[in-house]
Amino acid sequence: MKRILCLLFSFSCIYSFAQEKDLQNIRVDIIYLASDYLEGRETGKKGEELAAQYITTRFKEIGLKPKGLDNTYHQVFDFNYTANPHATSGEEKRGRNIIGFIDNQAENTVVIGAHFDHIGRGAFGSRYLEGPIIHNGADDNASGVGALLYLAQQLKSSDAKNNNYLFMAFSGEEMGLIGSKYFVKNPTIDLSKVNYMLNMDMVGRLGEDKSFVINGAGTSPSWKETFPKIKSGGLKITTTDSGVGPSDHTSFYLEDLPALHFFTGSHEDYHKPSDDSEKVNFKGVQEIGDWMLELIEILDGQGKLAFTKTKDDNQRRGASFKVSLGIMPAYSYDGVGMLVEAVLDDKPAQKAGIEDGDVLIKIGDLDVKDIYDYMEGLSKFKKGDSTTLVVKRGEKEVKVEVTF
Ligand SMILES: [Zn+2]
Structure with missing residues (x-):
C-alpha cells in the first residue's frame, strides 16, 4: 500500500x-x-x-x-x-x-x-x-x-x-x-x-x-x-x-x-x-x-557580515586593564573559577607562585566564579598594587600574595 x-x-x-x-x-x-x-x-x-x-x-x-x-x-x-x-x-x-x-x-x-x-x-x-x-x-x-x-x-x-x-x-x-x-x-x-x-x-x-x-x-x-x-x-x-x-x-x-x-x-x-x-x-x-x-x-x-565585539567583552573584559597577571586562561574550562592553562615567565603570577593547572577562585575580596569575574577583578587594580589571590591546587586551597 x-x-x-x-x-x-x-x-x-x-x-x-x-x-x-x-x-x-x-x-x-x-x-x-x-x-x-x-x-x-x-x-x-x-x-x-x-x-x-x-x-x-x-x-x-x-x-x-x-x-x-x-x-x-x-x-x-x-x-x-x-x-x-x-x-x-x-x-x-x-x-x-x-x-x-x-x-x-x-x-x-x-x-x-x-x-x-x-x-x-x-x-x-x-x-x-x-x-x-x-x-x-x-x-x-x-x-x-x-x-x-x-x-x-x-x-x-x-x-x-x-x-x-x-x-x-x-x-x-x-x-x-x-x-x-x-x-x-x-x-x-x-x-x-x-x-x-x-x-x-x-x-x-x-x-x-x-x-x-x-x-x-x-x-x-x-x-x-x-x-x-x-x-x-x-x-x-x-x-x-x-x-x-x-x-x-x-x-x-x-x-x-x-x-x-x-x-x-x-x-x-x-x-x-x-x-x-x-x-x-x-x-x-x-x-x-x-x-x-x-x-x-x-x-x-x-555579503560579508559586520563584526561586533560583544558586550561582555567590552564591559567586563575591559579595554581599560592597567595590569595583567601574566597567565593564559583555559577558555574551555567550565567548572567554578578560572583555570590557569599556562603561567608566563617573569610575570606577576609566576613571581607569586601560581602554577599551570591552578584554579583561581578569589582576587582580593572578589569571588571568581568564571573568566568574567576574573577580568572584572583585574580591572580594579593598577600597577604597583598588591593583593591576595586564592587558588585551588588539586584538593587544597592555596593563598598567594601578588604584586602587579
Ligand atoms: Zn564539546
Missing part, C-alpha cells in the same frame, strides 16, 4: 526518502563516532585517528575538496600535554583537524565546524569519579560532527552559492581549543575572507519543547535581525551575546569574526561515561541542521 501511495505522490515520497536517508546517515555517523571502538576519541590517541579516518571518508563521499595541508584533508598539530598539570613534563602529542571545502568561486567563505575529539578514558575533564573508563561523548561532540556532515551534504546541493564553505572537524577542543587555535594561527584559507563561523558543540539533546541555545548572538548585528525570519521546524531559540565561551567559536571570535555556538544544553551525562548514543535525539540533530541551513540561505545574498 505504501508503495502505491508513493507512485501516486512520487514527488513527496522522493522528498521523504531523501530526508529519511539523511537521518539514517546522521544516526550511523554518531553511533560509530560514539562507539567503544573509538575509546573516547582522545586527541593524540588511536581512537582520534580512527575518527579522523572516518570523517575523511565521509568528506570524500559527500564530495568536499581537501583543504588541509598538501592537498589532504588533514592539518596536523603537535602540542605538549599532560593530563596532570602538576607533572613535571608533558607528553608530546599530535592531533589533527579535518578540513573539507565547497568551492563556489565566491569571494568569501563561511566556516562550519564541530570538534570530534572527546576525553578518552576520562584521565582529564571527567565528572565521573570512579576509575578510568571509556567516555563515548555521543552528545559531546559526535552529535556536532553528525550535524556538520549533514550540513555539508545539504550545502553541496543548495542554491546558496554566494559563499564558499569550509567544513572543519576540530581536535584538541577538550584539552583547551587546541585545534581551532592552531587553525586560526595557521589558516589554510585567507582568514580575512572568512564571512562568519558556525560552531556546533553538543546539539544532540533537543527536547520536546524544541528549544536550543545560540551563544555569540552579539558578534554581528545580522544575527538578531535574521533569527526571527527562520521558520524551520518550529524550533525555539534562546541567545547569549558573548563570543567567548568554552568551545571553538571562541578562537574565531578572537580573530574579530562573527561566530555562533549552537548548543542543546548541558545535562546530567555531561563528561560522564553515560553520554551515549541511545540518549541522542537524532531527528533533533537534523532539525537543528535544517534551521542552520535556513540561516545560511537567508544570509547568502547579504
Whole structure:
C-alpha cells in the first residue's frame, strides 16, 4: 500500500526518502563516532585517528575538496600535554583537524565546524569519579560532527552559492581549543575572507519543547535581525551575546569574526561515561541542521557580515586593564573559577607562585566564579598594587600574595 501511495505522490515520497536517508546517515555517523571502538576519541590517541579516518571518508563521499595541508584533508598539530598539570613534563602529542571545502568561486567563505575529539578514558575533564573508563561523548561532540556532515551534504546541493564553505572537524577542543587555535594561527584559507563561523558543540539533546541555545548572538548585528525570519521546524531559540565561551567559536571570535555556538544544553551525562548514543535525539540533530541551513540561505545574498565585539567583552573584559597577571586562561574550562592553562615567565603570577593547572577562585575580596569575574577583578587594580589571590591546587586551597 505504501508503495502505491508513493507512485501516486512520487514527488513527496522522493522528498521523504531523501530526508529519511539523511537521518539514517546522521544516526550511523554518531553511533560509530560514539562507539567503544573509538575509546573516547582522545586527541593524540588511536581512537582520534580512527575518527579522523572516518570523517575523511565521509568528506570524500559527500564530495568536499581537501583543504588541509598538501592537498589532504588533514592539518596536523603537535602540542605538549599532560593530563596532570602538576607533572613535571608533558607528553608530546599530535592531533589533527579535518578540513573539507565547497568551492563556489565566491569571494568569501563561511566556516562550519564541530570538534570530534572527546576525553578518552576520562584521565582529564571527567565528572565521573570512579576509575578510568571509556567516555563515548555521543552528545559531546559526535552529535556536532553528525550535524556538520549533514550540513555539508545539504550545502553541496543548495542554491546558496554566494559563499564558499569550509567544513572543519576540530581536535584538541577538550584539552583547551587546541585545534581551532592552531587553525586560526595557521589558516589554510585567507582568514580575512572568512564571512562568519558556525560552531556546533553538543546539539544532540533537543527536547520536546524544541528549544536550543545560540551563544555569540552579539558578534554581528545580522544575527538578531535574521533569527526571527527562520521558520524551520518550529524550533525555539534562546541567545547569549558573548563570543567567548568554552568551545571553538571562541578562537574565531578572537580573530574579530562573527561566530555562533549552537548548543542543546548541558545535562546530567555531561563528561560522564553515560553520554551515549541511545540518549541522542537524532531527528533533533537534523532539525537543528535544517534551521542552520535556513540561516545560511537567508544570509547568502547579504555579503560579508559586520563584526561586533560583544558586550561582555567590552564591559567586563575591559579595554581599560592597567595590569595583567601574566597567565593564559583555559577558555574551555567550565567548572567554578578560572583555570590557569599556562603561567608566563617573569610575570606577576609566576613571581607569586601560581602554577599551570591552578584554579583561581578569589582576587582580593572578589569571588571568581568564571573568566568574567576574573577580568572584572583585574580591572580594579593598577600597577604597583598588591593583593591576595586564592587558588585551588588539586584538593587544597592555596593563598598567594601578588604584586602587579
Ligand atoms: Zn564539546
